[in-house]
Amino acid sequence: MSQDLYDVLGVSRDADADAIKKAYRRLARQLHPDVNPDPETQERFKEVSRAYEVLSDPEKRRHYDMGGDPFGGAGGFGGAGQGFSFTDIMDAFFGQSAGQAQGRGPRPRVRRGQDALIRLEVELAEAAFGVTRELKVDTAVTCGTCAGDGAAPGSKPVTCETCRGRGEVHQVQRSFLGEIRTMRPCAACRGFGTIIPEPCRECSGDGRVRSRRTLTVKIPPGVDTGTRVQLSGQGEVGPGGGPAGDLYVEMHVADHPTFTRQGTDLLATVTLPMTAAALGTTLELPTLEADLVESGAVTDVETTVPLEIQPGTQSGAETVLHGRGVPSLRGTGRGDLVVRVLVETPTRLDARQEELLRELAALREETHPDGQVHASHKGVFGRLRDAFK
Structure with a gap:
């Protein structure tokens, strides 16, 4: 190589090691074959790599500055005796040594x-x-038996002789880029760095x-x-x-036979005959606490609560009993118990019952009702209008 190595990297002769490394990183990113695969660029990349190989080694740099041949006549990229490795390329692209990036040490045997x-x-x-x-x-x-260390009583783990306790082994391969050094978990100890010669028979x-x-x-x-x-x-x-x-x-x-849960509220449905809905009545509604009394968990709680049915209650009407629902998981207070009333129309009437109902219909002038027809579906604006009303 007739060209001055300092000129190849674009640094001065008094450049320190950091300046040389930065210059090589910059050029390696531009000239690497994966970025520029044309033959001329590859040749230039080899020259830069050879220059960095010499100037990054203090002994070779001193020998070169004194006029000697730093390659010892070996010549050729990747030739015998060359110390340049794939680690330097990884260093150029990622800013740290590949060996340092991969070196994690032995895996711990004790894990959560x-x-x-x-x-x-x-x-x-x-x-x-x-x-x-x-x-x-x-x-x-x-x-x-082994208190968790995995070794049989009277024995203990020993250092792996293959990786000498590091848990990893180095593997070196040669390529057109030079030496490629990689690390992989030690197969002998499975990356733990130690071997259990006598495993516990129990575990x-x-x-x-x-x-x-x-x-x-x-x-x-x-x-x-x-x-x-x-x-x-x-x-x-x-x-x-x-x-x-x-x-x-x-x-x-x-699922509960009486109550349906909705958040902290409980929903229940009560079916009433039409006479009770028309005249009004009072019912004793079972509480959720009644289940606790039945199971024997508690004894001094209310098992029923009065439910007032107002005269003229329509089917579908709802009554809210405040504080009779489920306690809040992350707060205070309880939800409500919402009771929906369904009015049951009799389907079988004897002669006397039919006679009385016809008499009632006549008194209420409902013998021949006209009925009221309502729209089954309303648009968005219609529902909003009804809501405001």
Whole structure:
């Protein structure tokens, strides 16, 4: 190479190592074969790489400055004795040594365990007012034989002789770019850096075993289907006896024969004969607390609440009992109990009942009613108009 190496990189003879590296990075980004594959650019890239190989090595640079041949007559890009490697190219493109980027050290044997999820079905009253349940869970626990280290009693892990405890091994390949150095997990120790010569027979060296245990979970008032209760540290124990993950208990609220839940409100439907709807009456409506009394959980709560049916109540009318719904999970107070009334029309009448109804119709001048026809569908503006009215 007859051209001055400093001119090839575009630096002065007194440039320091950082200036030389920056110049090489800039040129490598422009001239790399992946960016400019034409033959002339590739030749230029080889010259820049050879120049950087010499000027980045203090001994070779000193030898070159004294007029010597830094390549020792080997010549040719990638020739014998050349110290340039793929690491330098990675350094040029990513600003750090490829060896440093890949070197992570040995993998830890002790790691945190995974979280676990189980589903629990509860009654509506239990979800509304809270309950304490005992659960049987099947999870990984620390091995009692080896105390989690995976080695048989009386033995212990030893340093891997293949990677000398690093957990990684270097692999060197030659290409037209020079030496390509890569690192991969050590196959002998699977990247741990240590080997267990005598694994524990109980856990096969994993440090944990499966076990069924009983846990007590306290379900707070106000949970609904899909709500998850977190039990910290009650999940799967990690490999090597590592700390356990969390256990999540997901709620599923069973259907209730009387009430339907809607958020914190309860919905119920009461069917009345037309006479009771016309004349009015008072009903004793069961409360959700009545389920707790029936199960024996409590004894001193109201099991019914009076429901006043006003005379002339129409089918579909709703009555709201405030504070009779479900307690709020993340707040104070309770929702409402909304009772919808359905008026039942008799389908079978004896002669006397029919006679009385016809007499009532005559008194109310309803023997031949004209009826009122209403539109079954209204547009958006029609519904807005009715809302404002």
